[in-house]
Amino acid sequence: MADEMAVEARPHPVAEPEPEPEPGPKPEPEPRPTNHAPYPIGSLGVLVAGMLAVLVGRHVLGDRTGPAWLEAWGAVFVAVCVQALPFLLLGVVLSAAIAGFVPARLLERALPRNPLLAVPIAGAAGVVLPGCECASVPVAGRLIARGVAPAAALAFLLSSPAVNPVVLVATAVAFPGRPELVAARFLASLATAVVMGLLWSRFGRPEWLRPRTPSNGPTGWPAFRASLEHDVLHAGGFLVIGGMTAATLNVAVPRGLLKSLAGLPGVDVLVLAVLAVLLAVCSEADAFVAAGLTSFSTTAKLAFMVVGPMVDAKLIALQAGTFGRAFAWRFSSTTFVVAVTAATLTGWWLL
Amino acid sequence: MRREVRALLHILLGAAVLHISLFSELYLRYVRRGLRPYLIASGVLLVAVGLVGAVSAARQLLRPGHDEPDAHDGPDAHDGPDAHDGSEGHQGHGHDHHGAPRTAWLLLLPVLAIYLLQPRALGAFTAQRSDSTAVRPAEAAGGFAPLPATDPVGMRLADFDSRALWDSTGSLKGHRIRLTGFATPGPGDGTWDLARLTISCCAADASSSKVVIHGADAPPEGTWVEVTGEWQPGGPSGQDGAVPALTASQVRRIGEPENPYE
Numbered sequence: 001m002a003d004e005m006a007v008e009a010r011p012h013p014v015a016e017p018e019p020e021p022e023p024g025p026k027p028e029p030e031p032r033p034t035n036h037a038p039y040p041i042g043s044l045g046v047l048v049a050g051m052l053a054v055l056v057g058r059h060v061l062g063d064r065t066g067p068a069w070l071e072a073w074g075a076v077f078v079a080v081c082v083q084a085l086p087f088l089l090l091g092v093v094l095s096a097a098i099a100g101f102v103p104a105r106l107l108e109r110a111l112p113r114n115p116l117l118a119v120p121i122a123g124a125a126g127v128v129l130p131g132c133e134c135a136s137v138p139v140a141g142r143l144i145a146r147g148v149a150p151a152a153a154l155a156f157l158l159s160s161p162a163v164n165p166v167v168l169v170a171t172a173v174a175f176p177g178r179p180e181l182v183a184a185r186f187l188a189s190l191a192t193a194v195v196m197g198l199l200w201s202r203f204g205r206p207e208w209l210r211p212r213t214p215s216n217g218p219t220g221w222p223a224f225r226a227s228l229e230h231d232v233l234h235a236g237g238f239l240v241i242g243g244m245t246a247a248t249l250n251v252a253v254p255r256g257l258l259k260s261l262a263g264l265p266g267v268d269v270l271v272l273a274v275l276a277v278l279l280a281v282c283s284e285a286d287a288f289v290a291a292g293l294t295s296f297s298t299t300a301k302l303a304f305m306v307v308g309p310m311v312d313a314k315l316i317a318l319q320a321g322t323f324g325r326a327f328a329w330r331f332s333s334t335t336f337v338v339a340v341t342a343a344t345l346t347g348w349w350l351l
Numbered sequence: 352m353r354r355e356v357r358a359l360l361h362i363l364l365g366a367a368v369l370h371i372s373l374f375s376e377l378y379l380r381y382v383r384r385g386l387r388p389y390l391i392a393s394g395v396l397l398v399a400v401g402l403v404g405a406v407s408a409a410r411q412l413l414r415p416g417h418d419e420p421d422a423h424d425g426p427d428a429h430d431g432p433d434a435h436d437g438s439e440g441h442q443g444h445g446h447d448h449h450g451a452p453r454t455a456w457l458l459l460l461p462v463l464a465i466y467l468l469q470p471r472a473l474g475a476f477t478a479q480r481s482d483s484t485a486v487r488p489a490e491a492a493g494g495f496a497p498l499p500a501t502d503p504v505g506m507r508l509a510d511f512d513s514r515a516l517w518d519s520t521g522s523l524k525g526h527r528i529r530l531t532g533f534a535t536p537g538p539g540d541g542t543w544d545l546a547r548l549t550i551s552c553c554a555a556d557a558s559s560s561k562v563v564i565h566g567a568d569a570p571p572e573g574t575w576v577e578v579t580g581e582w583q584p585g586g587p588s589g590q591d592g593a594v595p596a597l598t599a600s601q602v603r604r605i606g607e608p609e610n611p612y613e
Contacts, residue, residue, distance in 0.1 A: 044353060072470075089393050
């Protein structure tokens with residue numbers, strides 16, 4: 001199912017001015033060779049019927065509520081989706097703007113050809129996207145579709161949710177009087193992004209990324225609108241998958257279990273790194289969560305904040321939707337290893 | 352997926368977001384207050400994109416011969432194959448250029464959850480399954496600010512926990528404290544905790560603060576109460592996961608606060 005979708009510049013956007021009806025005076029009364037259901041029934045009809053059913057269902061349910069676990073699951077599910085939506089839309093709008101208004105040649109020229117230079121520059125450019133990880137996935141997908149080297153775009157994808165000013169300020173607020181932790185987060189995240197970009201340029205195979213049609217489609221407002229609608233539906237569906245995963249793990253994994261593992265030296269870094277993947281906390285809030293995990297070492301908290309914006313349940317789903325499953329699992333597992341290593345080394349050095 | 356269906360999906364999703372953010376305060380059950388303007392903007396954007404799509408779909412429908420995919424070879428011809436949502440030939444890389452995958456239907460789930468399930472804010476279920484976290488405040492080094500002279504002193508549960516566990520001067524002593532939270536069954540038989548959840552971004556990152564209540568019978572699980580009483584020192588201070596205690600002189604039932612999180 002995931003293989004069906006691709007973020008790509010679409011050569012035939014919906015918004016294309018409609019073609020003139022066939023020239024000629026006659027209004028074409030001939031019967032057409034239909035091989036599908038007559039128009040009014042179909043997905044639209046199902047959707048409208050479903051809406052009516054919901055209205056009735058709400059009335060029937062009244063004030064009744066489900067079991068406690070379902071309520072908790074639902075609350076976390078809605079929370080993850082609703083919280084991520086503005087950031088996802090920010091990314092989608094930016095991505096649509098790139099599709100519509102930034103010439104592909106400009107992007108190709110903006111970065112040096114040599115990946116040794118391009119990857120660090122792209123990683124550092126993550127500073128400019130003031131969002132969380134949901135915003136960076138559509139933008140990175142669009143950059144690749146517009147001809148940016150995947151290695152550079154992936155470095156940007158990993159670094160931007162962790163090194164932008166909003167996230168760094170949040171980290172400083174969550175850990176007052178600990179500026180070295182902010183520096184450590186910045187360095188470890190940037191290092192992970194650059195290492196992953198270089199790894200991709202050395203070992204990555206283009207066929208792992210979903211094939212895209214060349215972006216020679218129309219530009220301007222039609223392309224903007226078309227890619228906006230397209231990306232919302234593509235990324236949105238996968239955000240929902242991520243939200244369901246995060247909610248399930250959130251409700252099912254007992255926190256006490258983690259605590260009992262906290263005392264083991266060396267293991268605690270891994271435990272919080274795994275927790276970051278499971279919880280899928282937004283990168284703008286993860287510092288506050290990390291600050292609350294008081295029984296863990298500072299290096300473990302750092303690992304939580306480095307891994308979280310790069311690999312988590314919601315993000316893996318989003319990446320699978322944008323780049324394909326073959327890419328998502330390879331990339332996420334490698335990133336996890338690199339991020340944990342970077343956090344451990346940085347923590348050992350700075351903290 | 353047909354164009355008008357895509358438009359309707361956008362509108363439904365946008366309407367659901369506006370339903371909880373603009374037309375009600377329901378969003379406070381799920382995310383922090385500061386996100387409201389962004390939620391409203393997102394809802395408006397989604398509805399606008401959906402309406403634009405709907406208008407252009409309607410214009411196309413009103414044209415004669417609209418549902419004849421091969422009748423014109425403009426870009427709209429691609430809506431033809433989209434109509435067969437499940438057709439096999441539609442799988443794989445031959446993916447159309449402006450259809451949407453069937454995963455897009457999943458966007459209906461949050462809409463359904465918001466309208467049909469209307470999940471309440473996280474409460475006793477979550478608090479019972481997590482340890483109490485008392486964040487050591489930065490001001491602990493310079494001592495806590497003195498408590499106000501009012502009687503009783505209304506406090507956030509998280510602040511009470513911080514002072515009880517980390518304040519070596521014992522500033523809570525000799526004050527009557529008033530705390531607001533919900534009743535949560537305690538670890539022992541018949542014991543109960545007053546609990547409150549704190550979120551920093553959304554309900555996925557909720558952490559709980561708890562206080563063991565002595566001297567009062569347990570209200571039903573999840574009931575919102577206002578407890579007035581005195582701090583009961585004891586137990587090791589400054590220990591993570593420790594739960595401070597309060598001897599209640601009064602327990603009053605209240606309705607759920609507008610913002611269920613602290």
